[in-house]
Amino acid sequence: MSFRDPLLVQNVVGALGTALPRGGRGYKIMHVCGSHEHTISRWGLRSLLPQGLEVIAGPGCPVCVCPAHEVGEAIELVRRGVTVATFGDMLNLPTRFGSLAQAKAEGGDVRLIYSPMDAARLAQRNPDREVVLFAVGFETTAAPVAAVLGAGELPDNFSLLVSHRLTPPAMELLLGIGDIHIDGFIAPGHVSTITGSDAWRRFPEAYAMPVVVAGFEPEDILLAMLLLVRQLNRGEAKLENEYARVVPDAGNRPALAAIEEVFEVTPAWWRGIGRIPRSGLRPRRELAHRDARERFGIRFEADLSDLPPGCSCHLVMLGKAYPPACPLYGKKCTPSSPYGPCMVSQEGTCFIWFTYESDELSATAAGGAK
């Protein structure tokens, strides 16, 4: 069975066309997941949406929101002769400290890994080196990292530079700040496998904000939008789970337990946005020796030059602008020479737009945003 069947896509698009009230003010939906943006742009879904229905990306890219000073901490570790293992996207992230790619080019030992297990294995095979996993990602990645930390026989020379972020506080911040004018959320599908769809319950129940958890095939997104449009038409605010085939209501209990056991929740800096309380993780006190910041005595402070001058990532990440609105987009800032973080990661909104750019996308951008 396929969720990419063009006929099925047509079905949903047709239903959306019927469902969206004509001549009304339209609806604006926000998602907070780079992979959702990927699906939307890759399949040109925006061009299929009826006039007046908009979907915009919020802060859904953990690489993009990783603050410059934390990358700086990783680079500092590399300079001290530590082997730093991290996920591919982090390599080229530009900051005022340079990038990990530059540190590598200067002779530093930076390794790209697919799984946190790879980092543990690296430490096992290189007992004479200090190995640090620069752990970036939302809850979906935090759970595997927690498992590694909790596994038996973890070598002594292994620790974590944690830069995980939690999604719900950022969504609440968006609602608290206001002026974003979202009518509903598409909740991140894979974060929800860990947190459960229940993690989003407070949005419909306290904020009267409709939420639909969606999968990553084009039909998933379109169906989620249809469900949202129907709710909005009826003046309802519910939590619906379009991705029920994968997302359980209560989440993945062993994964949540592992995160709870190994990490504590802290305030965390989101690049371009600011310091959001209760939105980050760090190893618990008992595991201080696994916390690279404690182990190596490194703590950089955040500062003003979080984003380079002229960069509009803060607007893109908060869903206040589409990438083409940035004067540097496609000119000074491209995937081959990224200026701001959103152009670096596979999950970055600007990267995704640039990769799949077409006239239709530009037209959407011209008509949308703000």
Place this chain on the structure above:
Amino acid sequence: MHAEPRGPTTLRPGIADLRSWDHLLLGRYRPVYHPVTTSCAWCALGPCELSRGRRGPCGQTLMLLAAREALMLAVNGACAHAAHARDVVEHLIKTFGEGLLLDLGPWVQIRAPIIQLVVGRRPGRLQDLLPVLDYVDTQLVRLAAAGHFGGESDALDLESKTLHAGTMDLLALEAADLAQTAAYQFPVAVADTPLVPLGLGEVDASKPVILCIGHHSAVGHRIAELLEARALSPQVELVGLCCTAHDMARGHGAAVKIVGNQRDQLSFIRAGVADVVVADQQCIRLDLREEALTTGACFIATSEEACAGLPDETAADPEALACDLAARALAGVFVADPDRAAELALALALRGKRARPRQVTADEDDAINCTRCFACDQSCPLQLPLTEAVWSLASEGRWDLLGGVTDRCLRCGSCDAACRLEVPVMALVQAADRRPAQRSLVRAGRGPISDFEIKSTGPAIVLGDIPGIVAFLACPDYPDGRGAVAWMARALAERGYIVLTAGCAAMDLAWCAEGSGAGEEDTPANPYQRYPAVFDQGGLLNLGSCVSASHAIGAAIKVASIFLHRRLAGNFAGIADYILNRIGMVGVLWGGVTPKALAASAGANRLGIPVLFGPQGERFRRTLEAAPDLAWWVLDARTGRQLGGTPAPASLCTTAASREEALVQIARLCLRPNDTTMGRQVKLEHYAGLSRELLGHPPDDLARWIRSAYDVPEGWSEAERARLLGGGWAPVPIPDPTLLAELVRAG
């Protein structure tokens, strides 16, 4: 100077241009009038009795009278700040040149948020502040005109103009502090400004003492410079009282000593410690010259606003003048030039000590003449039970009743003036003060909040992890003792609120609250040492002098601006709407009594910041309370629906009767319609906690603040939860709140 693309509000609004916003605000927070007199004497037909619904011959009613008086008070206050700002700016232009860059360093890019918001310009150089002050001046003239005989006839329009006077006040504050911070290179947004000695006990009375008192620190700065340049600092003690002291300390750190604030004037002068008194403008006792001269001190008036009846010796050579004055018994002059006044003060001080204490000490014998006539009681502005206290000393040798009033006493000396038998009542009250010689430390003002701090803390403020920002400002005429604001500030900082302060209140924060003990081991009792001066949870920041209070307002504007990503210029209503609905900031003017205090509070109110006064605040003629009969609503900017709920903030300008009630009110006044679920939980924890702790019972409106089950603080019992969510309670969705229909998302 950079001009910005505009928002929808008129730039440089006239006195009626923000009327629709004012009426929107005043419709929800209606003026409640507290007339202090029932007769009007504003024209030569009066006094006309207006009680019982009478109308005066000009059509005046009691309510209109109160509204008009509030306007004229606010105008007076704003004029005081505007004149002071002009003095500062013009003096700095003369000293440093009009092209001086208003640079506050890389951490503060939004240098003048209030000016940017109202005038639509970003001042880049000193000269750019003059058009701002010109605009302020013209507005104040018009506002005063509106209060003339047969002028504004509608109470709400009078209130609207009072709010406009408030806006002018804030512009003046910001202009003044921006100018002096840039010119004198005061510290900007740093946490570790020097701790400056504070209190009478810190002054080395063995040396000649120069006291600078007032607001304009030009002379004080000059004296400090001269002392340093001529290596005379070890020989002369330079001290300050009031705002000028704050600004001198910001410029020279611990080289200056701060004696205290407006309340300490009389007692310090009578102590005979100050040999040369340099006075400029505003908040100076009208009998200070007299009191100073009778102790033998020299008195130099330096502001044309306050010539004090003294001969003008501006043109005289300072050395020669000093020679001449030193020989005189009553040595008072008026010198308008700050540099010359500084030279004169220094020259006089170098001639040695000359002042003698007067009426400072008192013992049982001094009470002998008391006949228990109650004249002192009647003259006391706080109506302290002085007569019984003095009588009990005279007849039974008891000091305890005097000890009971000593802390609350404002040291104003009215009792002395009232006593026909020359009993030194104030000295007796002072003598009962068992506290050790007054010495403390206050952190030098740190000026504005940096853009970085705003960004860093903004989300926590919006999410409610920081339950509120509370600014303790204005005069020190507290109804309940000198330690009141320190007590409140500590309680709030302990709970994670951000505490800001400036001016007179900032000095009082340095005194440990009674009953707080000496502090635990390793925890300093002085709030300035205990809480870091960072704009973050549990931080306590002295912004500086009264004009630095503009930075508290500026911080609120900056939070709005940084989140809204919207231009400030021409967006007054939009920004005020945002602050009103989303930023939990409260101004506490616990001892506020001067017209300046009213003006600043009106300015804050118009921008959506509620203000809490002590009980005497009603004497500003009106408070602004949530309209009880109004079905309270906000618009949900998402859907355009009107959503009901509990008024938040609960009022805009109000009073509390006691410090305990005040703290509970403060916590409540930090609640906002957009509080996230977590934020509401945190704020309610504090509101309920403070109410239980201080008033002995939980607040009775608690259930009204619960919008959904997610608002009930997690730690509360099932029984409590059931009680709150039971009865007639029904959930209300959390809005994306606005009062402005034009901000509702259009189709």
Place this chain on the structure above:
Amino acid sequence: MCLGVPGEVLSIETGANGLPMGKVSFGGMRKDVVLAYLPEVEVGDYVLVHVGFAISRIDPEEAERTMALLQELGDLALLERDLKAVQHLEVDDAR
């Protein structure tokens, strides 16, 4: 980091690190996947894998249900077209 890929569990064993591991097939390509977070997984199940960890089991019945909903929308569209052809019948908005 949200990229999760579905695969079929071919076998389950305990890994050297003490964690339950599985051989998972992604359209023929086999990889070792940590199964620690799916204690009840069985051979033949389809799982979603992220950074080498199985984070959820794909429920075939739920998948069917979603598929059916999507198909139904198509049926409804056809129905609507037919209904519109009949002039004096009113068309309700889709459920």
